[in-house]
Amino acid sequence: xxxxxxxxxxxxxxxxxxxxxxxxxxxxxxxxxxxxxxxxxxxxxxxxxxxxxxxxxxxxxxxxxxxxxxxxxxxxxxxxxxxxxxxxxxxxxxxxxxxxxxxxxxxxxxxxxxxxxxxxxxxxxxxxxxxxx
Amino acid sequence: xxxxxxxxxxxxxxxxxxxxxxxxxxxxxxxxxxxxxxxxxxxxxxxxxxxxxxxxxxxxxxxxxxxxxxxxxxxxxxxxxxxxxxxxxxxxxxxxxxxxxxxxxxxxxxxxxxxxxxxxxxxxxxxxxxxxxxxxxxxxxxxxxxxxxxxxxxxxxxxxxxxxxxxxxxxxxxxxxxxxxxxxxxxxxxxxxxxxxxxxxxxxxxxxxxxxxxxxxxxxxx
Numbered sequence: 001x002x003x004x005x006x007x008x009x010x011x012x013x014x015x016x017x018x019x020x021x022x023x024x025x026x027x028x029x030x031x032x033x034x035x036x037x038x039x040x041x042x043x044x045x046x047x048x049x050x051x052x053x054x055x056x057x058x059x060x061x062x063x064x065x066x067x068x069x070x071x072x073x074x075x076x077x078x079x080x081x082x083x084x085x086x087x088x089x090x091x092x093x094x095x096x097x098x099x100x101x102x103x104x105x106x107x108x109x110x111x112x113x114x115x116x117x118x119x120x121x122x123x124x125x126x127x128x129x130x131x132x133x
Numbered sequence: 134x135x136x137x138x139x140x141x142x143x144x145x146x147x148x149x150x151x152x153x154x155x156x157x158x159x160x161x162x163x164x165x166x167x168x169x170x171x172x173x174x175x176x177x178x179x180x181x182x183x184x185x186x187x188x189x190x191x192x193x194x195x196x197x198x199x200x201x202x203x204x205x206x207x208x209x210x211x212x213x214x215x216x217x218x219x220x221x222x223x224x225x226x227x228x229x230x231x232x233x234x235x236x237x238x239x240x241x242x243x244x245x246x247x248x249x250x251x252x253x254x255x256x257x258x259x260x261x262x263x264x265x266x267x268x269x270x271x272x273x274x275x276x277x278x279x280x281x282x283x284x285x286x287x288x289x290x291x292x293x294x295x296x297x298x299x300x301x302x303x304x305x306x307x308x309x310x311x312x313x314x315x316x317x318x319x320x321x322x323x324x325x326x327x328x329x330x331x332x333x334x335x336x337x338x339x340x341x342x343x344x345x346x347x348x349x350x351x352x353x354x355x
Binding site: 011013014021055057083107 | 154158169198201202246247
């Protein structure tokens with residue numbers, strides 16, 4: 001099954017093209033231009049990976065990360081950012097972000113990280129499934 | 134040895150740091166868009182090698198997006214250049230309209246992050262004063278930063294300039310979020326050193342929902 005990815009960025013010119021390029025690599029990609037829309041989407045359906053801009057209007061990446069993890073603890077979140085000080089990177093990981101990547105991202109590297117994230121998520125879901133049984 | 138910076142120098146360095154960090158973030162966003170377009174071109178070229186035709190309209194759209202981003206980066210860098218040159222001369226004659234335009238442009242990302250719109254109401258004629266341009270802008274930034282936090286429900290901060298008998302005023306209006314609570318971290322507290330340096334006065338009025346920054350027309354005459 002292909003990776004189900006949600007990309008969140010308020011820069012529409014960036015969002016549309018990176019989504020198209022990731023789709024062309026066989027992944028199922030949805031997009032949102034705000035963290036609020038992304039939260040609604042995460043509430044409504046499950047995603048393997050969320051790639052989200054760290055700095056967005058109204059709701060910043062940290063708050064959105066916390067809310068998403070509360071809604072869907074298994075979801076793997078990769079934060080994208082222009083620049084990020086090391087302490088923010090550490091804080092993001094402590095809050096459950098899988099990775100923090102600087103813009104502009106290297107697509108090959110990002111695709112690898114999405115695949116790795118999907119594997120990690122499948123493991124978590126598998127463990128949860130076995131516990132329920 | 135433990136060096137201690139003058140309060141105005143420390144505030145100035147913080148202002149410069151905040152602005153340049155924001156500018157670099159914006160430039161990274163521009164680079165990310167250009168990078169994705171270059172990557173998409175590469176993808177399309179690979180597809181063309183395999184026999185898929187490329188629609189000319191696609192290429193035109195991509196070219197339009199790249200040109201738009203180049204002009205966006207150009208504007209960002211011009212503003213950065215103006216900020217950098219504001220320290221060339223410690224004291225000089227400035228036009229308040231130019232400074233407010235620059236400050237509004239530099240604060241765009243900060244405003245957008247807070248969902249605020251900054252609306253400068255510039256004078257039709259130049260409003261000149263002799264001051265320390267960098268520290269002048271720094272003090273206005275402290276006021277604007279605070280004003281954006283105190284914006285009312287419509288999330289609009291108006292910047293108004295007016296000449297007075299012995300100087301000029303910059304008003305930060307429509308601050309419906311101002312409360313009577315003590316403003317410990319407000320501009321009057323943070324900008325104390327800058328006010329002394331510039332001979333300026335700040336007044337926060339909860340009744341009028343505004344901050345007023347008053348400046349003498351000549352820093353040396355104050």
